[in-house]
């Protein structure tokens with residue numbers, strides 16, 4: 150390996166990072182440094198604490214408890230590692246190989262530099278030293294045999310990082326196609342979110358079935374590790390077997406065996422993990438070579454078949470007119486709606502959001518169904534209205550961040566700016582109504598609220614939509630930020646914007662407050678014996694909707710002017726691409 | 729004299745850099761104006777200011793006779809201009825046809841007109857067969873052609889084209905040149921930047937040359953032809969005619 154080339158590559162990496170920090174401003178640079186420093190401090194502290202714990206506290210730990218502890222560490226590591234992957238996927242390679250290919254550098258060098266660099270993640274920096282510290286501590290307190298632990302840990306780390314790298318390489322190949330790339334990012338994030346909810350869900354189900362102790366709502370893994378803890382002998386067979394065949398459990402298994410005085414499981418375990426890691430790395434290397442040197446074996450799939458569906462029907466969608474809406478606003482609403490529904494990041498966001506609502510909302514409701522008093526039911530319906538908007542706020546409060554280059558077309562257009570805002574808002578109305586209506590119908594049938602209250606809640610939904618649209622129009626204009634294509638993550642934003650955004654999101658509950666007025670009024674009137682709660686609720690909802698509609702109309706021209714004044718700045722922000 | 733573009737002391741700074749420096753442009757209506765200059769001279773910055781994509785640091789502009797500092801006037805003017813900005817203005821998730829329909833409707837054209845022009849433009853730009861692709865899957869040249877089509881859809885009185893031929897294939901480029909000539913014959917004004925001097929020489933009636941943010945030459949193509957070629961004029965204006973051309977030391981000998 151040519152060292153001067155290697156040095157150049159490392160220098161390039163450093164320069165890129167430095168320029169990126171510099172460009173994002175001093176404050177951000179300082180924050181980044183602090184985070185990095187904190188990570189190293191935590192890592193170092195972890196090593197010492199691990200060492201001390203291992204050396205001083207674990208002298209009498211039973212072998213099975215040791216297995217449990219290592220399993221817990223490994224699983225915690227894997228959890229954070231998964232979170233890391235999600236954000237990693239959206240980031241490009243440390244050094245973009247395709248940008249260097251025309252230079253006389255060898256692919257292998259870049260590959261290894263990138264692979265080594267892939268270890269510098271928060272998760273690795275925090276966990277690896279602690280794991281090694283603990284291993285050493287155990288060697289001190291227990292026996293010299295424990296000196297084999299660092300090998301197990303190293304094998305584990307190597308295996309994970311190699312396969313992570315392989316996975317990322319594979320995704321890169323897949324993502325060479327832009328449209329597919331965004332779908333994959335969306336898909337992976339979505340899967341992960343669902344997976345991360347799984348322990349919770351399992352916990353809840355177990356809880357329902359067994360109703361033992363509050364501990365059950367914690368994650369499933371911790372339960373698993375508790376089993377051997379509770380009594381040395383009653384280890385279920387499944388767990389023993391699992392530790393033989395699941396590679397990442399070999400760490401715990403090796404620790405247990407070493408504590409019991411047998412070395413073979415540890416030696417075999419580390420050897421196994423090293424071999425698996427080597428396999429992963431060589432696979433990654435082969436696919437990198439194949440990808441960059443153009444020897445792709447990917448079958449040209451048949452995208453035609455799928456795309457051919459774009460038919461007359463869809464084309465005429467954008468030519469529709471909306472009654473009572475200015476033509477420009479209608480055109481915009483239709484175009485924005487179409488493009489939102491095609492954006493994987495939006496689909497993903499709505500999907501996850503909706504699943505979460507269903508999971509959690511109804512898990513709680515089902516359990517308490519019997520205990521809900523009639524007085525309280527309207528509040529649940531209104532609560533559902535508020536819940537509908539949780540996932541939507543990011544779209545509503547940042548209307549232009551998703552347009553990116555497209556926003557230029559809006560600035561160039563001769564349309565009245567209030568009509569742009571109207572179009573933007575209308576594009577989100579169908580999404581809101583669908584989500585809200587589904588939730589409200591579910592609530593109606595699950596909890597059994599009356600038709601009047603359901604209808605009132607629906608009116609509140611529209612009123613809330615108008616309120617949030619007003620707030621959204623203001624905030625999108627004043628605090629715009631760019632959203633990277635294919636993710637819901639904002640690209641790097643200045644600390645000031647971040648602060649303002651945080652504050653504006655805090656406003657959300659305030660903006661939502663008035664929505665509860667009709668339900669409260671209903672309750673008060675009913676308690677005073679004046680009128681039935683449902684009727685009052687409905688009446689107040691109608692009045693509230695009318696009022697907000699009035700104010701919405703009133704606000705449009707002013708906000709339009711504001712947009713006109715700020716459009717050049719917004720353009721600058723949403724079109725600036727930051728790696 | 730009927731001026732389509734008139735600027736007075738137009739200036740734009742980026743930090744310490746003066747990208748456009750006291751520009752006094754005069755472009756007569758009905759002209760085919762070529763705006764030339766080396767890389768980084770300030771051409772795109774000027775176009776961005778003239779089209780309302782970027783605010784000027786100082787100075788005033790009149791487009792089609794209207795002062796465009798006032799928002800209402802600016803919008804009125806925008807209705808009559810078509811723009812191909814340096815960076816595209818496309819929405820990722822729309823098809824070419826959808827995008828053109830959207831733009832057409834934004835200019836307040838009747839739906840039947842929008843439909844008709846969209847189909848014609850797609851045909852002309854040979855994009856009609858690409859109706860299934862989203863613009864994010866377009867090639868660079870295809871995107872450029874789509875942006876051009878969008879600039880033409882309102883049938884504007886004034887066209888701002890920032891390197892319109894860059895990346896466009898020979899067939900489309902030739903069709904496009906004819907279209908632009910037709911526009912000018914009809915009385916429209918075209919304001920174009922390009923690095924390809926042959927194109928400028930063939931198309932333009934008037935030329936302005938900018939370097940380091942300053943307008944260093946303004947004249948008609950006839951005047952230039954009388955004195956020599958556009959290339960000579962260009963090199964002279966940017967001060968590279970007499971200077972000893974630098975060559976790479978290791979290529980000599």
Ligand SMILES: Nc1ncnc2c1ncn2[C@@H]1O[C@H](COP(=O)(O)OP(=O)(O)OP(=O)(O)O)[C@@H](O)[C@H]1O
Nearest residue numbers: 742745747765766767768769770771772773774814
């Ligand atoms: N957003 C910006 N921030 C900072 N500097 C900028 C910005 N935009 C342009 N500049 C600078 O202004 C100067 C003029 O840029 P401009 O894009 O107008 O050049 P140009 O004449 O269009 O060049 P080219 O022919 O290469 O397109 C350049 O020095 C450029 O670096």
Ligand SMILES: [Mg+2]
Nearest residue numbers: 771772773814
């Ligand atoms: Mg330019």
